[in-house]
Amino acid sequence: MAAAAHLPGDGGLDDRVPFLARLEHEDGTALRELGRELTFAPRAPLIHQNDASSHVLLILTGWTKVTASAANGYQALLALRGPGDILGESAALTGRPRSATVTALEPVRAVAVEHERFRDFLARSPRVSLTLLGLAADRTRAADQRRLEFASMDVRARLAVLLLDLARTHGRRTDEGVELTVPLTKEELAGAVGASREMVQRKLKELRDRGVVITGRRALVIVRPDILLRVAGRAQ
Numbered sequence: 461m462a463a464a465a466h467l468p469g470d471g472g473l474d475d476r477v478p479f480l481a482r483l484e485h486e487d488g489t490a491l492r493e494l495g496r497e498l499t500f501a502p503r504a505p506l507i508h509q510n511d512a513s514s515h516v517l518l519i520l521t522g523w524t525k526v527t528a529s530a531a532n533g534y535q536a537l538l539a540l541r542g543p544g545d546i547l548g549e550s551a552a553l554t555g556r557p558r559s560a561t562v563t564a565l566e567p568v569r570a571v572a573v574e575h576e577r578f579r580d581f582l583a584r585s586p587r588v589s590l591t592l593l594g595l596a597a598d599r600t601r602a603a604d605q606r607r608l609e610f611a612s613m614d615v616r617a618r619l620a621v622l623l624l625d626l627a628r629t630h631g632r633r634t635d636e637g638v639e640l641t642v643p644l645t646k647e648e649l650a651g652a653v654g655a656s657r658e659m660v661q662r663k664l665k666e667l668r669d670r671g672v673v674i675t676g677r678r679a680l681v682i683v684r685p686d687i688l689l690r691v692a693g694r695a696q
């Protein structure tokens with residue numbers, strides 16, 4: 461994917477260094493050598509929610525989405541994970557079923573490490589164990605901050621925050637504006653802001669009618685980030 465666009469007034473919650481980038485070079489190399497490389501096509505699942513498998517995946521290239529489904533069928537978009545990120549570590553460490561589904565958004569290369577090897581590696585590597593603990597703490601803190609921020613916002617403001625953060629982390633400058641390079645559907649955008657697909661579609665139409673965004677089947681270009689900043693309450 462293209463390099464992210466830098467927008468004024470950012471302050472999103474995706475400013476985190478991926479797991480492999482946090483490790484010493486020799487630790488990262490040793491961990492990758494414990495597994496086998498796999499490839500996944502766009503929209504192919506890497507991990508299934510409630511599955512009993514417990515291997516760990518280290519993403520080498522490509523981006524994925526992490527989703528969780530409720531009993532009533534509602535699907536929440538929890539995170540986007542890309543190069544250098546680790547997936548499935550919770551199940552590997554606890555032995556519990558997978559808590560979420562991970563799906564490729566584009567061609568993905570990853571290294572799969574069986575949970576026994578992963579746990580043995582952590583037992584021999586306190587430095588890596590502490591790094592993984594720090595990553596878990598950062599992810600929890602970011603999720604808590606996002607819940608707190610969203611609690612005081614309506615759907616329109618939550619959508620504006622999401623679009624700004626996606627533009628910052630997955631945006632590409634074009635002649636028209638900042639194009640989001642991550643292919644998310646309306647359902648996935650709705651799952652990220654805790655709203656219905658119909659509500660998100662209506663809010664996107666309002667933004668499109670105002671000339672703030674341009675939307676296509678799976679394309680979205682932000683034309684007026686300054687207006688989104690005001691909607692999100694991030695104007696400076």
